Amino acid sequence: MKKLLFACGLVVSSAMAQSTPYQLRVDSRLVQITLTVRDSSGNLVTSLPQTAFHLREDGIPQTIRYFATERQLPLSIGLLIDASGSQDKFVKEHEKEIESFLANVMEPRDHAFAVCFGNHLRLCSDWSADPHAILDGVHRFHKGDRNSPEIGPHEDRALGTALNDAVWFSIADKMKEETGRRKVLVIFSDGEENSSEHDESDAIAQAQSADTLVYALRTTENKPSKETARDRYGMRLLNHLTESTGGRSFDVREQKPAAIFTSMAADLRSLYELGYYSTNTEHDGTFRKVVITVDGEGLKPRARSGYIAPSH
Structure with missing residues (x-):
């Protein structure tokens, strides 16, 4: 019996030794893409089978495995609230918007955190499934409580709005640890950026690498007819950030928050997730462009534009 057990142990150990490197190699190539699909009228399409989706990476067809x-x-939701000087007038509006968003989107199995950012990134509320606790953390920050911990390294930033860093470190410190969940960042800001270590490309690459959708509510006091160059810069930044990650940006001058959150909630409850093992096994740190098509006339998917391959 002892000999038999010993022999079995050798077989199991040998199998593990042979399978472990293979498993690690496969996992390193796993790419997950989250997307929505709309028809030609802009309506969400939610009942498509796996066979309706086709995926190419850098022009090469890939097999959908998941x-x-x-x-x-x-x-898993990250709320990023702009607390810089340009948003002082919108503090109460942001709190009402956050309350409405959580009421429209969060279900008991979901959880969220909140970061208030200016030239520091304060974790006002850590992961919680309680909307009231999240709102309370944001409210205490707006009332002057600066005892919340910072995310990322402590930085002495000269100017007031570190939007790109808020995105980058929220994903690095909070989102990347999340597994088996859909990851979403929602930004409440005018999109103006002037003091981050990371640039817009860094923020986009970080979101793409963690398959995190980014949505944004853009708030500014200027009417469209009186937009400044900084207004237009903020608009372009938020549009690029959200489009590149598969999310959307909204302008509260054009749509009421209630309508925006209804649309966002519909998006977030109508997502598809596709997973594939890339046929490109090189760990070269290059950008891989991903294109998804869907069977059916007029159907348009919205997803991140690609991802950065691992470099080691």
């Missing part, structure tokens, strides 16, 4: 819909996965 398929799920958002209703099967809970949400």
